[in-house]
Amino acid sequence: MAQVLEFKLPDLGEGLTEAEIVRWLVEVGDVVAIDQPVVEVETAKAMVEVPCPYGGVVTARFGEEGTELPVGAPLLTVAVGAPERSSGSGEDSGSDPESSGGSGNVLVGYGTGAPAARRRRIRPDRLDRAVTEAPVSDAPVVEAPVAEAPVVKVLVADASVSEGPVPVVSPLVRRLARQNDIDLRRLAGSGPDGLILRADVDRAIRTAEETATATARAAQAPVQAQVPAAPNGVAAAVDAERIPLRGVRGAVADKLSRSRTEIPDATCWVDADATELMAVRAAMNAATGPSAGPKVSVLALLARICTAALARFPELNSTVDTQAREIVRLSGVHLGFAAQTERGLVVPVVRDAHTRNAESIGAEIARLTELARTGKLSPAQLTGGTFTLNNYGVFGVDGSTPIINHPEAAMLGVGRIMPKPWVYQGELAVRQVVQLSLTFDHRVCDGGTAGGFLRYVADCVEQPAVLLRTL
Structure with a gap:
């Protein structure tokens, strides 16, 4: 006898209330083990695999790929204790011990650690019988009545006529x-x-x-003058494209809108001669011997400069509690850096950046960038930042006035480093010049503090010995 248990979309944490089904990892009739990933969903933070807390036979799936579901909505039903063998003429006896129970409610990425079982399929007639015979009234979380068994038949039939994934x-x-x-x-x-x-x-x-x-064009040419105006003042365009603001793009839109609404930001900028910084980096990466480590990127050096600057100007490593009308100054620096991916702009966070050297920061940036590129960043790796470094120079531009990553208080922008005419030691010379910009929350500090922070960063870029002296 089998119990039909319903597995609902679990609480994904970080205040997330919905997720989009990207890819089903199981089909109706598959045998799943406890904590086996059954569906891949995309939240406003990341792409994650959701494990099922029950072991048994999948009897139904709810939602096609591309459907958005709220937390608590049904994902699938599992017949626990259903017969599993699909070959032979006799009755199946017993069930896999791994498929006879569940791990309870789960969060994404966590489970009981039960050993995984291989995917198996149940013949449609046996699946139907398992669901029909299930003592639904005995299952504490059962919401799939016996009358829904014909739906299972239709799903199995649809799966059999398809040509596979x-x-x-x-x-x-x-x-x-x-x-x-x-x-x-x-x-x-x-x-x-x-x-x-x-x-x-x-x-x-x-x-x-x-x-x-x-x-x-062929259809509209004779009657173009009769096309009615679109509502809300939007121009009527036959071939206009509408893109839903959801997932990562929707979350970014909400956060940027909230930043613009709540934060009275201001921006200051300065041009800096980065020739010496580039020379120091080249010397560091050219070093050989036992003390030589991995290559250090310019972004890693700038990140290390930022942590040193924040130690001098802690006002910029803070947030504002609008309800309490308090500035909350944070002790640790969790440094976010903007990364452009196929899914949109994401901001991975280097935890405890104030305790790391340039080599350690660079290694963590490289690791998080690869996870961002492959869409495998977890929600925890995209939240909790206290200050953001934005290297928009990779797009070939010199300057920008970025929007602060709410609820942080500041963001340092870095343009491209390129040769420009520059007065050096009283003479005109060609130097490697970069534009640095600081956008800051004017509630946490005034222009003097922001200017002091930016000037210190520029001094370290122009004279790396300044940074060495303060380490």
Whole structure:
């Protein structure tokens, strides 16, 4: 006899209230082990795999890929204690001990550590029988009535007539296709073994747009003057694209809007001669012998300079409690750095940056950047920052007035380092020049403090010996 247990989308932490289904990792009829990941979801913070606290046979899934679900909504149902063998003519006896219970409510990334079992499939007739015979009234969290058994049959039938999962290079490609209404089963992948690459989806999108534009022009040309105005003053455009503000992009939009609404920010900037800093970095990376370590990036050196500057000007390592009308000055520096990914702008955080040297900061930046590139950053790695370093010079621009990463109090921006004419030791010379900008919350300090912080950073860039003297 089996019990049908319902697994709901768990509390993902960090104040997250919803998640989008990116990819199902199991199908109806699969046998799952306790704490086995069953679905990949995207929150406003990161892409994560959700483990199921029950072991048994998946009887139903709720929500297609691309659907947004609130915390507490049903994800799937599992028949616990259902027969598992799908071959042979006799009745199945017993069940896998690993599939006879559950680990209770789980948070993403945590479970009981039970050993994983291989994926197995149950014949539709046995799956139907397991669900029908389940003593629903005995299960404390059962919400799937016996009458829903025919739905399971339909899902199994749909799964059997499909040609299996579409070979796609990554969930990001699948999501891009979904957002643009591209049927992946109609695409011929150009990758190995027919793997569908992003270039294939981009090509399909362009073709669809060209076809839609040509059709729209032909249809609208005779009656263009009769097109009504769109509501809210938005211009009527036949081929306009609407992109939902959700997931990472939606979270960034909300945070930036809140920053602009709450924080009275101001920006100051200065040009600095980075020639000596670049020379010191080259010398550090050229060092050999037992004391030589890994290569140190310019961003790591600037991050180390920031932690030294924050020790001198702690007002900028703070936040404002608007309800209590208090400035909360923070003792530790958790340094965020802006990283551009295919999923949008994210800000990973280097924990306890004030205790690290440039080499340690650089190693952590490299590790977090790789996780950001592959979409594997956890929510904890994207929150809790106290100060942000934004290297927009990688985009080939000199300066910017960035928006403060709420609820922090300041952000240092770094432009590109490039040769420019510069007066050096009384003579005109070509030097490596960088523009530094500091956007700060005017509630936590005045211009004198902000200017002092920025001037100290510029002095360390121009004369690295200043930093060595204060270490």
